[in-house]
Each structure stands twice: as structure tokens, then as C-alpha cells.
Amino acid sequence: MDAAQNLPVAVIGAGPVGLAAAAHLLERGLEPLILEAGTTAGAAIDQWRHIRLFSPWRFNLDAAAVRLLESSGWEAPRPTALPYGGELVDNYLAPLAALPEIASRLQTGARVVAVTRAGMDKTHTRNRDTTPFTVRVEHADGETRDHTVAAVIDASGTWSRRNPLGTSGLPAIGEDTAADRISAPLPDVTGRDRAAFAGRRVLVVGAGHSAANTLTSLADLAREEPETRILWAVRSDSAAKVYGGGDADGLPARGQLGGRVRRLVEAGKIELHTGFGTSSLKSLDSHVTVEAADGRTLDADVVVPCTGFRPDLDILREIRLELDPAVEAPRELGPLIDPEFHSCGTVPPHGARILAHPDKDFYIVGMKSYGRAPTFLLATGYEQVRSVVAALAGDREAADIVQLELPETGVCSTDAGSSCDVPAAATAAGPDAGCCAAPEPVLVGFPTGLSHGRSGGN
Numbered sequence: 001m002d003a004a005q006n007l008p009v010a011v012i013g014a015g016p017v018g019l020a021a022a023a024h025l026l027e028r029g030l031e032p033l034i035l036e037a038g039t040t041a042g043a044a045i046d047q048w049r050h051i052r053l054f055s056p057w058r059f060n061l062d063a064a065a066v067r068l069l070e071s072s073g074w075e076a077p078r079p080t081a082l083p084y085g086g087e088l089v090d091n092y093l094a095p096l097a098a099l100p101e102i103a104s105r106l107q108t109g110a111r112v113v114a115v116t117r118a119g120m121d122k123t124h125t126r127n128r129d130t131t132p133f134t135v136r137v138e139h140a141d142g143e144t145r146d147h148t149v150a151a152v153i154d155a156s157g158t159w160s161r162r163n164p165l166g167t168s169g170l171p172a173i174g175e176d177t178a179a180d181r182i183s184a185p186l187p188d189v190t191g192r193d194r195a196a197f198a199g200r201r202v203l204v205v206g207a208g209h210s211a212a213n214t215l216t217s218l219a220d221l222a223r224e225e226p227e228t229r230i231l232w233a234v235r236s237d238s239a240a241k242v243y244g245g246g247d248a249d250g251l252p253a254r255g256q257l258g259g260r261v262r263r264l265v266e267a268g269k270i271e272l273h274t275g276f277g278t279s280s281l282k283s284l285d286s287h288v289t290v291e292a293a294d295g296r297t298l299d300a301d302v303v304v305p306c307t308g309f310r311p312d313l314d315i316l317r318e319i320r321l322e323l324d325p326a327v328e329a330p331r332e333l334g335p336l337i338d339p340e341f342h343s344c345g346t347v348p349p350h351g352a353r354i355l356a357h358p359d360k361d362f363y364i365v366g367m368k369s370y371g372r373a374p375t376f377l378l379a380t381g382y383e384q385v386r387s388v389v390a391a392l393a394g395d396r397e398a399a400d401i402v403q404l405e406l407p408e409t410g411v412c413s414t415d416a417g418s419s420c421d422v423p424a425a426a427t428a429a430g431p432d433a434g435c436c437a438a439p440e441p442v443l444v445g446f447p448t449g450l451s452h453g454r455s456g457g458n
Contacts, residue, residue, distance in 0.1 A: 007150035008033040008105075009392060010111050010135045014041040017366035017381035018155035019096050020062035024389035027064050033149060034102070035137055037111040037156075041097035042089040044159040048186045049086030051213060052085055055263035055378075056080045058337045060088060062382040065096055072099055109140025115152055116318035117359070129360040138396070151361035151392050153385065154316070158309035158367050159185075165205055165305055167235060167277040167293065178283040182303045186210055189217045196302060198226035200376055203298055204292060205278060206306025207234040208374065209254070212242045212261045214304050219264050230269065231298055233276035233290070240266065273298065273457045320358035328371030330355050330364065337373040349380070351387025365389045379404055 011021045014036035022032040036043065053060065054417055058079035066076065069092075076081060077083065077091055095104055114136040117128060135147045162185055166172035177183070187193040189202075204211050222228040232239075244258035264270045279293045281303070290298045311328055313321075323333020332354045336347050355363050365388060366381040383404050391399035 001199040001391045006336045007132055007148060009151045009153060010035060010112075010115075010133065010147065010149040011116075011153045011155060012135075013045060013155040013157055013366070014038075014093075014097060014106055014108070015155065015157055015366070016042070016060070016062070016093065016152075016378055017157075017385060019093060019102065020065050021153045021155055021365065021389060022105065023062060023064035023068050023096070024386055025392075026068070028389055028393040028395075030389070030393060032105050033147060034106040035110040035112055035135070035147075036106065037160075038110055039105065039140075040089075040094070041108070042093035043108075044157055045085045045093070046089050047159070047184070049084060049089060050188045050191055051186060052082055052084045052253065053088070054082070057083055059377075059379050061092065062385075064386070065092075068101065069096055069448075073445050107137075107139070112136070112156070112315055113138055113144070114315050114318065115154070115362070118148055119346070120420060122318045122320050133362070147279040152363070153388060154364045154368060155366040155381075155385070156312070156368055158311050161312050162305055163307040163310055163372075165278045165290075165303070165307060167279070172278045173280040173288075174283065175281050178288050178303075181281075181283055182305055183290040183302070183325075185309075186214065187304060187306055189214065190221050194221065197221060197228065198225040200301035201229045201231065201287070201299065202231060202302050202304060203231040203300035204306060205233050205290075206308070207236055207239060207241050208306060208308065209242070209257065209308035210308075211304075212257050214306060215264065215270055216257065216260050219269050222269065227269070229315045231271045231273065231300060232265075232294075233273045233278070233298065234278045235275070237275050239272060239274065297346050308372070308374055309367075310372050311364075319362055324355055324371065325371045329369060329373060330357065332447055333369065334371070334373075337370055337375065339373050339375060347375070348452070349383055349402040351384060351402040352391035352399045355384060355388060361392060377404075 002190050007026055008031040009020050011025070011032050011034045011077060014034050018034060018036070019041060022034050023184045025032040038044065040046065056079060060083065061076065076094055077087070083091070112135055116122075117124070117131045117135050118134045119129060120128065133149050133152050135149055135152065136144065137147060138144050164171040165175055183193070183196065187196070189197045197218065198221060204214050204218070215230065218228065218230045222230060231372065239261070242258055243262045244255060261270070265272045273296070275294070276292045276296065278290055280291045282289045282291070287299050288303060290300060290303065313328065322331040323329065324331050327334050327338055329337060333350060336350070352363065355365065355369060357363070365384045367376045369384065370376045383402055387399045387402050
């Protein structure tokens with residue numbers, strides 16, 4: 001950042017990780033420019049404010065952000081309490097965003113549409129590392145403006161890009177034309193969105209905790225609205241992944257959620273269809289028909305897509321990226337988080353070196369850094385931005401020493417000189433088989449409805 005040291009650092013997204021990045025930049029004497037597409041900080045989380053997190057407050061707060069808040073007299077929530085998404089916004093993100101140090105640097109209604117090097121596309125190499133970035137932004141006033149910045153931290157999350165219902169990574173045939181029958185992910189079925197679900201046939205598609213949370217909420221609704229019918233379709237041959245560890249789960253809230261879904265299925269309150277890979281949707285006047293690859297069909301009034309999320313990479317077409325070909329995370333991070341081989345407990349802490357791309361001083365952090373992998377932790381994102389900001393400030397020693405405190409395990413740490421590769425066999429042998437591994441049940445900073453879908457907070 002030496003050549004452009006008087007320019008600000010663009011932080012894309014004002015969710016937990018984005019605001020944490022801003023707090024760390026301020027502590028390092030660097031100037032953040034925070035660009036949030038929504039109307040408020042934490043706008044994406046506000047859409048699932050009715051969802052309770054699995055993990056307590058102490059693992060959902062960033063240290064630099066807390067120091068900034070406490071200087072204003074803010075009092076931290078009870079560290080052992082499990083917050084709802086709305087409480088995360090109201091009691092943490094909103095007060096943080098309202099601080100003069102943050103508010104004066106935060107632009108809401110500012111949607112980033114492109115990032116590039118100033119005056120050069122991705123094919124130009126000469127002087128590239130010393131050339132500032134241009135961030136093109138569509139502002140709420142209708143104007144599009146270019147901002148010149150020294151570095152870019154993309155913490156925009158994945159909430160705006162849900163995975164399609166189709167099984168091949170593509171939308172199912174007819175999915176687009178049936179859009180009026182497909183709800184948003186994690187609808188508030190007993191509150192804000194009640195009218196769209198009460199007394200209707202609802203098909204939930206997906207086998208993660210987003211699905212589990214929606215299913216239990218629908219069961220609550222059905223007790224008051226008996227005509228409500230709940231259908232559940234999963235691609236796999238069983239729903240064991242959702243049921244989880246039950247009473248033996250290391251996080252009681254998560255175990256209770258899975259156990260309740262199992263009991264609802266066994267009691268016939270939820271109609272489970274396994275091995276159901278969605279191939280097409282046909283929207284009719286009165287309902288939508290969803291067809292599986294094997295020819296089975298399900299009729300529903302509304303479909304809830306709990307299929308996870310993926311990163312928006314379109315805005316980065318002019319940036320030189322190195323992405324893992326499977327999960328679309330930074331190349332060195334991809335093998336450590338591939339969900340076919342790893343859970344969140346087998347991912348070592350990582351920072352600027354792992355997250356770096358060929359374009360110097362450009363970083364993707366937070367949920368977006370995990371690409372299509374679903375097991376992201378808020379605590380991981382906080383450590384990412386601490387390391388990234390240290391690197392931008394020229395403190396390579398601090399950037400290279402990364403550590404992550406997890407419940408029940410203390411601190412897992414590594415440095416630039418260590419080898420902390422988690423073997424693919426770790427899942428089969430037990431998570432502790434990997435270096436810096438934590439027990440499988442550990443999740444930090446996951447809402448109950450998102451822990452195996454993709455968190456979409458900025």
C-alpha cells in the first residue's frame with residue numbers, strides 16, 4: 001500500500017466482518033471507506049433477524065469492534081447468551097455503525113458493481129502492484145461513481161446469491177418462470193411472512209439447518225393453522241445430516257433443533273421425501289408442481305429454497321483472482337474448507353497469506369471467502385480481517401501469526417513457518433486427526449438457520 005498510502009481502503013459490506021475490518025483499519029491508522037448495498041449496516045442479517053444463533057455472544061463479537069464500542073460506554077451483552085439475528089444487529093452492529101468513527105466513513109445504499117485497477121484491465125501487468133484500485137458504485141441517489149482506493153477488502157457475503165433448486169448447479173427447468181411461487185431463504189413464517197404460508201402446502205427443499213429451522217417454524221404455524229401442510233424434499237437418501245447429534249450434540253441448541261425435526265417427521269407432521277433431486281418446476285394457476293429426476297412429483301403452493309449460497313464473482317471480473325476450482329474460495333483456502341472432507345472444526349485459522357490473490361492488496365474475507373463451502377465461522381472472519389489489516393499496515397509479523405479461540409478447545413494457532421495441513425482422512429478418523437482441529441460439534445457464529453447453508457451477512 002506504500003504507493004497509495006494516502007488513499008482509503010474500501011470495505012465492501014457493513015455486516016459483522018466488514019465492520020470488524022473497519023474497526024481494525026482505524027486502530028492501525030488506516031482510513032476505511034465502507035460501502036453497504038443495503039439501507040443499514042447488517043441489512044442481510046436483518047432479513048433473518050428471527051433466527052437464533054447456535055453460539056453465545058462471546059464468539060460473535062470482534063475484539064477491535066468491542067474496544068471501539070466500549071470507548072463510547074457501550075456494554076456488552078451477557079457473553080453466554082445465544083442471540084437472535086435481530087439482537088446481533090440491534091445490540092452490536094447498529095451501535096457500532098452509529099459511532100462517529102464508523103458513521104462518517106459508512107455509505108449505505110452503495111452497491112458495488114465492479115472492482116478494477118485504476119486505468120487498466122486485468123490483462124495489464126506493468127506497475128500493477130503500485131496502481132490504486134477503482135471501485136465502481138451505484139448509489140441510492142441513482143448516480144454511479146468511481147472511488148479510488150489503496151486496497152480492497154471484499155466482505156460482501158453471499159446472501160444475495162442463493163444456490164438454485166436444480167441438482168447440477170443450474171436452475172431447475174422452469175425455476176425462473178416459477179419465481180412467484182418460490183420464497184426467500186429463511187422466511188419468517190410465524191411472523192412477518194405468515195400470510196404467505198398459513199393454511200398452504202409448503203415444500204421445503206434442502207438438507208441443512210436452514211431447512212430445519214424453517215421446518216420447525218412451519219410446525220409451529222401448523223398448530224395454529226391446521227390446514228398448513230409441510231413437505232420436505234432432500235437429495236440424499238436420509239435426513240441424518242439434519243438430525244445431527246441430538247442430545248449428544250456439543251451445542252445444545254443445534255442438537256435440540258435436529259431432534260425436534262426428527263420427532264416431527266416421525267409423528268407425521270412433516271412429510272419427508274428422500275432421494276428427491278429437483279429437475280423441473282411447472283407453475284400452474286393454483287400451485288407449482290416440482291418434479292424429481294426419477295419422475296416423482298410434489299405439488300405445493302409455495303417452495304422454500306434452503307439450498308445454500310454462492311459468491312457473486314461478477315463484480316471481480318477485472319481483478320486477478322486465484323480461486324479453488326471446486327468451492328470458489330481463494331486457492332490455498334479451498335482444500336482446507338471443502339465440505340466433502342472438512343467440517344468447520346477441521347479448518348485451521350488462516351489470514352492474509354492464505355487469502356491473498358495475484359492482485360496485491362485485494363482480499364476476499366468473511367462468508368464470501370469460503371465460496372460455496374457452508375461451514376464458515378464469524379470468529380474465523382474476525383481473525384481473517386485482523387490479519388489482513390495487519391498486512392495492509394505493513395506489520396507482516398502480526399499478519400502471519402493467526403489464532404482462533406473456539407468453545408471447549410481453547411486457542412488453535414499457527415504461524416507462517418508451520419505446516420498445518422488437515423488431512424482429508426480427518427473426517428473419517430475423527431476431527432481431532434487434523435492439525436489445529438476442533439471437535440466436530442463446534443460452530444462459532446452460525447445462526448441456527450444457516451449453519452449448513454451459507455450465511456449471507458455482509
